[in-house]
Structure formats: structure tokens, C-alpha cells
Amino acid sequence: MRKKQSESLPTLSRAPTGIDGLDEITGGGLPAGRPTLVCGSAGCGKTMLAMEFLVRGATRYGEPGVFMMFEENAAELTANVRSLGFDLDTLAGENQIVLDYVHIDRSEIEETGDYDLEGLFIRLGHAVDAIGAKRVVLDSVEALFAGIQNHAVLRAELRRLFRWLKARGLTAIITGEKGEGAAITRYGLEEYVADCVIILDQRIRDQICTRRLRVLKYRGTAHGMNEYPFLIGAHGFSVLPITSLQLDHEVSSQRVATGIPRLDTMLGGQGVFRGSSVLVSGSAGTGKSSIAAKMVETACRRGERALYFAYEESTAQIVRNMRSVDIDLDPWVKKGLLQIHSSRPTLQGLEQHLVVMHDLVRAFRPAVVAVDPISNLTMAQDDAQVKPTLMRLIDFLKKEQITAVFTSLTEGGDATTTPEESQVGVSSLMDTWLLLRNVEFTGERNRTIYVLKSRGMAHSNQVREFVLSDKGIDLVDVYLGGDRVLTGSARVSQEMQELATATLRGQDHDRKLRHLASRRRAIEAQIAALQAEVEAETEEVHFVIAQETLQVNTTHQNTDAMAQKRGGAVRPPGGSKAKR
Amino acid sequence: MKKRAAPRTDIQAMEAAVAARANAHYVLRLYVTGTTSRSGRAVANIRKICEDHLEGRYDLEVVDITQHPTLAEGEQIIAAPTLIKKLPLPLRRFIGDMSQTERILIGLDLRDAEANPSTTGKH
Structure with a gap:
């Protein structure tokens, strides 16, 4: 029992909005059973946010809702949100949503004494009871200020309304127009709605419009304080949280081939990791698109789906041009394995592009995504904005285990530019970075490629020549x-x-x-001759010695014989003395 | 000739309209919330105005929107009490406890009809 209490105490209960990103920022949703103020200037998406909150509540969380509108009527609103895929007619038919249009025409109202806004309470109460609503949207209650002259009464009644909403345990969104200067809302609604305040902002920079969302206040909870870009796409509202995103996506140790055998060899012999992101950067004409197209084609060959975002060439042009390097994309397009999505980068802001990408990726569920080139997307935006937005895209693709190839045009063109300087600050987010360079020498220009980095694998440190021909892409050792x-x-x-x-x-x-x-x-011949000579000389010497010895012996014998013949004192020979 | 003729017909038309209005049948509906003192005041006040100024040519219906909430939606009721003049056209709304008789009379186009046009400005 005690344990249960301590568990339930610390956190405020949340009503999930079902809006991508917003629940992450707020740690689970809006404060349940309390009103939230959403304010911003005209056209910044207040109604869309409120409507998505209501529709998601009804369709995903089993919480029916009442949408009380003061500015546009039910038919207009239904038509407006149909573009987001919300079918209010069906939801209303299923008693999931009640739309109540409160019309006030100042010109036909005459104030004749004391009154209150009980009529509004009764209408709201009736609608809530009719479908058992848990969520309420008031959009925008400020219209009452224009319709009702006695603001003292109105303010007292609004205070009562918000108390009433709280007492009924309704999670409510109240929208309000942004006020002048420092004021949050024009009529000071923040005074009554003190639990949670969300500010929407729309700003134009370099002719491109971006939208931002900020949670100004969220009583009793930790929340993201930053400004977050948000988008309104074909599937509704989407907030792009940056810091709240956990770096905890699953990683695959499966490797996928790039389709260029020698490049795979350079990348530890097996290619890149599945779900990793590859940056191919280089100056104009270095063959970035060809690598991207090859990887896409290889994926299709494996039977996987691939999505190619082209921001420079049209689909037909890509198909034609890639055929020249023996990459035939056409069959895969026809088979439905490949989608090429071409659009102009200046068509819309970066965030809007990302929404399109999100939507297409979600719908098509590819294994490989190529963005060619990412550098065009970032035109006319400063790096401070671009990096977090691209980071979000890269994280999104990683989370979905999609292998991503981004090409990036290096400004400057020649090999003397430091490539590290010109990568819109995304290189640190990439797992593999292939650098393509032009080398101009002896009157011709050639392409070289090397792996600048590749996380988690032993990769080659060698520069290779990158050869594009009608036989495809090949890498050759350089001299x-x-x-x-x-x-x-x-x-x-x-x-x-x-x-x-x-x-x-x-x-x-x-x-x-x-x-x-x-x-x-x-x-050797000489040696033989000399040896013969030596032998000859040796023989000669032996002969002479023998001859001389013989002579000496002969002389002695002659002397002895002479002495005997003469008689007398014959000198005995050596031998005669011994006889005695 | 034409210019002189035109104002005369305009005046005639206006006089006819005023005459018609003086005899017009009024359809009024008062929306109140339960039996609060404010509701009671409003009902009493409007009854008196009708008896004083529209005797015999009005229909007054009092609706409690706490009992008929769907009517509140259909008639675009926000404030309570609300009086709606359905006929004669144009449609008009009065909010409050109907204590400011003068404003109601003006709003119901009853003040003009009774008073001399030249003296209404002085009121």
C-alpha cells in the first residue's frame, strides 16, 4: 500500500497529445484534467495543434472531445483539417467528437442589464455529457471579448469557466492570440490558465518560413525549455525535439554492400553497417550521385525498397544519366522497389522538406534512403538551424534502421579546400564519410576517393582512383x-x-x-694452366735434385776407389771404424 | 421633376413602413437559466414591456435552457438571460435582465414609432 502511494505521488498525470515530439518535450503530454493555454500569432497553427490533440485523444486514447470554436464554423473547420487526414464528420457520427460553433455578432447584440455566460456553460456541459468527453478545446475564446462589451463580466465568467473545466476534470486547450509586446496573449488569458502555457511562433528568415514551439510554463514538472521547430504536414502536427531525443536507438551489426566491390573492401571488406549514415562529399562532378545511385540500385538488387530524394535533377534525368554509368534504375522503379522523389530545394523551408521526407519514409518503409544532395537543402539557412534539423532526420532514419546516403557538395571545388570546413556541421553525425576529390595533373582531371572515417570498422587509409565508365563504377589503385x-x-x-x-x-x-x-x-681455365705449370716445375725440381744426389754418390765412390788403388794411408771409411 | 418626385415617394414609403411596424406582430423568445433571481427579473421586466407597448400583438415564449440545452446551441445562446426578437426582421438579441427598458424599446423599434421623429433626438 505504502509503495503504491509513493509511486503515484511524484508525477502529475498526463494526457498524451499524440502529437509527434510534443509528448517527448512535455514528458508525456499535457496536464490531465487541467487547461492548457496555446498562444501565438495568426496562422501559426494553434487550431491545428488543438484539433490534433482532440482527434488523437478520440482515436488513440479513447478520450472523446468537444471542440468549441468561436471563429470559423464547423463546416469550414472540417474542410480545413481534412488536409491533415482528419475526418471530423465520421468522428462526429461516431460520437467521438462534438463540434460546436459559437457565433457572436456584435451588431445584433444589445446589452440590457445584468447577465452572465451561463448559456456557454450549458452548451459546453451538454456537449461534454452527450459523448462523455474527456477533452475540450476552446478556439479561440478571445472572440468573446469582441462580442461582449462588459469585460468585467466576461473576465469573471472566464475565470469561472476554467474553474469549471478543472472541476469536471477535463483536459482542455484554450487558444489565444499573441499579445502586443511582452504580453503573452492579447486579453491576458494567461492570468486564468496557469498550469501549462505553450507558445507557437512563426518567423520568416531569408524568405523562408519556419515555425517554432516553446513550452513557456508547465507547472509542477520538468519540461524542455528550448524552442523546437514544428511542422504541419500531411499527417498532422510534428514537433522536432532536439535535446529530448535519447541516443538509444538499436544498432545492427549486419553489413550491407555498397555495390562497388573495391569500396566494400576499403570499408573493412563488407561495406557499411545497416542503419548507418554515409556522407559522400566532394566538389562538383566528382561522382557523388553515382555512388548514391549505386547504393540504391544495390539495395533494390537485394530486393529491398529504396527511396531517392533528388534536389538537383528530375526523376527522368537521373534515370537517363545513371544509365551512362551502367546503373539502370528504371526496372526497379517499375517494380515498385524504388521511389525517386524530385523537388526543388527552394520550394519550401528545410523543416517542410523534412516533413515530406518523414511522410514518404513512413509510407514507403525503405531500407535505404539517399538524399542527393543534402547541401542544397540547407541553402539560405544558417548552420545553427540546419544542424539540429538534419540531426533529427539522421536520428529518425537511424531509429528506423534505414541505411542513409547523403551527398554533399563541397564549395570551392579544388583539392586545396579543406573538406572538413564545408560540411554544414553534419559530418560529426555521420558514421561513414567518403571524400571524393578531383586531382588535376598533366592536363586532365581525375577522381579520387578515400574513406575519411568509418565508425566501427577497420577501413583503408588509401587513396583510390575512382573510375566512372560505361561499365560502371570501379576503384583503381593510384600510383x-x-x-x-x-x-x-x-x-x-x-x-x-x-x-x-x-x-x-x-x-x-x-x-x-x-x-x-x-x-x-x-x-678457371687460367687456374688449370697454372696448376699444370706448377706440376711441371715440381717435376723438374725433383729431377734435378735426384740427378745431383746421384752425382754426389758417384764422386764419393770414385774417391774411395782411387785411395785403395794408391794404398798407404787410406782414410777409412765411416764403416771400417765401426768394424774395429 | 424626377428629383422632387423621388423624396416624396420615399417619405411615403417610410410612413407606410412605420405604420406597418406599428401594427407588426412581434415574436419574442426569452432564454433563461433555471429559476435564478436574474431569470425571474428578466421574465418580469420583459412581460411588463410587452404589456405596456405591444399589447395584443406579441408572442413571448420563455425557454429554460437548462432543460433544453440543444436549443441553446441552435439559437447561439451564450449569455443568459437572452431575448431574441425573431419577428419582425431583422433578428435582434438582447442580453441582460431586461432592466434597461429604454434600450429594449429602441432595439425593438418601438421608441421611434411612438415618439415624434423630431423629438427622438432630444431624448
Whole structure:
């Protein structure tokens, strides 16, 4: 029991609005059973927000609602919100929604003494009771100020109305026109509605209109304080929260091939991760679109759906041009696997483009999305605005596990521009960044590609030449020699030169070896001759020695024989002494 | 000739209209909320005005919108009490407890009909 109490105590109960992003900012929705003031200037979307709150309440959360309007009648409102896909006639028929148009014509009203606004209370009460409404919208109650002269009575009655709404436990939206200067609303409605105040704002910058939403006040709760861009698209209201978005999307370790085998090799051998985002940047004509188209085509080949947003070329033009590099998109378009969505970037503001993208992605559910180029989308907007908006898009695609390819045109064109400077600050959001560059050398321009970064994989640090031909896209090793990188025909000629040099060198070696062999043979012959000579000399010496020894012996014998013959003192020979 | 003739016919038309109005039948509807003192005051006040100025040529219906809330919607009732002059046209609304008799008489086009046109300005 105690535990239950402590759990229920801390948080205020919320009534989810069902509006994308708004529930995230407010931590779950508007304060349940209390009135919320939505204010802003004319045409900034107050009615749309209120209407979506009511319709979502009825269709998603089982909370029927009453829409009391003071400015346009039910038929007009029904027609207006049909463009958002809300069918009020059906909802009214199902008793999910009651539309009550309160018409006040100042010219036909005469005030004759004391009165109150009980009529309004009775109407509202009756409508609420009729369908068991949990939600109420008053749009815009300020019209009463124009219709009723006695503002003292009106203010007292409004105070009573908001108390009444609270007492009935109705979650209400009261809209109000933005006031002059610092005033939140023209008639100070914020005085009565103190629980939650949401401000809508519409501003034009560089001729492009953007809308912003801010939660000024949300009593008793933590809420996002920032201004958030919001959009009104074909599926209703959409707020783009930036900071509230958690970085907790699931990641896939599955890899998808880019369709360019050698590029896959550079990317750790298997291509990019599914659901990752790839930035392909480079100056004009470096082949960014071709890479994007190839990735899209490869996805289609795998049987996956792909969506191609083109902001430079028309669909037919893309199909024709890509055929020149052996990428045939047409069959996939016909098969329904590929959708090409072409539009002019200046057609609408960035936010509006993003809404279109969201809607198309949601409807088509592709596995791969290409945006070509993202840099065009950001024209005429400063970076401070662009980055969070693009971040939202990238996060959205990641959350949906969609592999995204963004191309980005690098201003400046030549290779001397630092690529890091010109990437509208989105490069840090990208998982893989391929950089394409033009290299101009010896009278021709060639394309090179390298992987500047690729998160979570061992990727090549090599520059490769990027070759577009009618056989498709291929990557070729560049010639790296000395201090320079050679590409194109310079590379080819360098390669030929190398080949020639190598052949020559080989021949030279052979010659040297042959020479050595013959030298060896000559020397060996010489050695043999000398050896023969030595042998001959040795023999000679032995002969002479033998001859001389013989002579000496012969002489001794002759002397002894002479001495014997003469008699007398014969000198005994060595041997005779021994005999004695 | 034509110019002189025109005003005369206009005056005649106006006189005819005034005469018609003087005999017009009034259809009035008073919307009140329950039996509050304000409702009671309004009913009493309007009854008196009708008896004093429209005797024999009016229909007054008093509707309690707490009992008939759908009527409040149909008749665009916001304030209570509200008196609606349905006939003669144009349609007019009076809100309040009907205590300002003079304003009601003007609004019902009864003040002009009774008073001399030249003296209405002085009132």
C-alpha cells in the first residue's frame, strides 16, 4: 500500500497529445484534467495543434472531445483539417467528437442589464455529457471579448469557466492570440490558465518560413525549455525535439554492400553497417550521385525498397544519366522497389522538406534512403538551424534502421579546400564519410576517393582512383611515387614506364650474369694452366735434385776407389771404424 | 421633376413602413437559466414591456435552457438571460435582465414609432 502511494505521488498525470515530439518535450503530454493555454500569432497553427490533440485523444486514447470554436464554423473547420487526414464528420457520427460553433455578432447584440455566460456553460456541459468527453478545446475564446462589451463580466465568467473545466476534470486547450509586446496573449488569458502555457511562433528568415514551439510554463514538472521547430504536414502536427531525443536507438551489426566491390573492401571488406549514415562529399562532378545511385540500385538488387530524394535533377534525368554509368534504375522503379522523389530545394523551408521526407519514409518503409544532395537543402539557412534539423532526420532514419546516403557538395571545388570546413556541421553525425576529390595533373582531371572515417570498422587509409565508365563504377589503385599521387593517364604512363624499366633492368641482370659466367670459365681455365705449370716445375725440381744426389754418390765412390788403388794411408771409411 | 418626385415617394414609403411596424406582430423568445433571481427579473421586466407597448400583438415564449440545452446551441445562446426578437426582421438579441427598458424599446423599434421623429433626438 505504502509503495503504491509513493509511486503515484511524484508525477502529475498526463494526457498524451499524440502529437509527434510534443509528448517527448512535455514528458508525456499535457496536464490531465487541467487547461492548457496555446498562444501565438495568426496562422501559426494553434487550431491545428488543438484539433490534433482532440482527434488523437478520440482515436488513440479513447478520450472523446468537444471542440468549441468561436471563429470559423464547423463546416469550414472540417474542410480545413481534412488536409491533415482528419475526418471530423465520421468522428462526429461516431460520437467521438462534438463540434460546436459559437457565433457572436456584435451588431445584433444589445446589452440590457445584468447577465452572465451561463448559456456557454450549458452548451459546453451538454456537449461534454452527450459523448462523455474527456477533452475540450476552446478556439479561440478571445472572440468573446469582441462580442461582449462588459469585460468585467466576461473576465469573471472566464475565470469561472476554467474553474469549471478543472472541476469536471477535463483536459482542455484554450487558444489565444499573441499579445502586443511582452504580453503573452492579447486579453491576458494567461492570468486564468496557469498550469501549462505553450507558445507557437512563426518567423520568416531569408524568405523562408519556419515555425517554432516553446513550452513557456508547465507547472509542477520538468519540461524542455528550448524552442523546437514544428511542422504541419500531411499527417498532422510534428514537433522536432532536439535535446529530448535519447541516443538509444538499436544498432545492427549486419553489413550491407555498397555495390562497388573495391569500396566494400576499403570499408573493412563488407561495406557499411545497416542503419548507418554515409556522407559522400566532394566538389562538383566528382561522382557523388553515382555512388548514391549505386547504393540504391544495390539495395533494390537485394530486393529491398529504396527511396531517392533528388534536389538537383528530375526523376527522368537521373534515370537517363545513371544509365551512362551502367546503373539502370528504371526496372526497379517499375517494380515498385524504388521511389525517386524530385523537388526543388527552394520550394519550401528545410523543416517542410523534412516533413515530406518523414511522410514518404513512413509510407514507403525503405531500407535505404539517399538524399542527393543534402547541401542544397540547407541553402539560405544558417548552420545553427540546419544542424539540429538534419540531426533529427539522421536520428529518425537511424531509429528506423534505414541505411542513409547523403551527398554533399563541397564549395570551392579544388583539392586545396579543406573538406572538413564545408560540411554544414553534419559530418560529426555521420558514421561513414567518403571524400571524393578531383586531382588535376598533366592536363586532365581525375577522381579520387578515400574513406575519411568509418565508425566501427577497420577501413583503408588509401587513396583510390575512382573510375566512372560505361561499365560502371570501379576503384583503381593510384600510383604513389615520390611525393605525388598519379591518376588517370599519368598513372597509366607511369605504369608503362615502370614496366619498361623493369624489363630493361631484367635484361641487364641477365647480361651481367652471363658475363660473370664467362669470366668464371676464363679464370678457371687460367687456374688449370697454372696448376699444370706448377706440376711441371715440381717435376723438374725433383729431377734435378735426384740427378745431383746421384752425382754426389758417384764422386764419393770414385774417391774411395782411387785411395785403395794408391794404398798407404787410406782414410777409412765411416764403416771400417765401426768394424774395429 | 424626377428629383422632387423621388423624396416624396420615399417619405411615403417610410410612413407606410412605420405604420406597418406599428401594427407588426412581434415574436419574442426569452432564454433563461433555471429559476435564478436574474431569470425571474428578466421574465418580469420583459412581460411588463410587452404589456405596456405591444399589447395584443406579441408572442413571448420563455425557454429554460437548462432543460433544453440543444436549443441553446441552435439559437447561439451564450449569455443568459437572452431575448431574441425573431419577428419582425431583422433578428435582434438582447442580453441582460431586461432592466434597461429604454434600450429594449429602441432595439425593438418601438421608441421611434411612438415618439415624434423630431423629438427622438432630444431624448
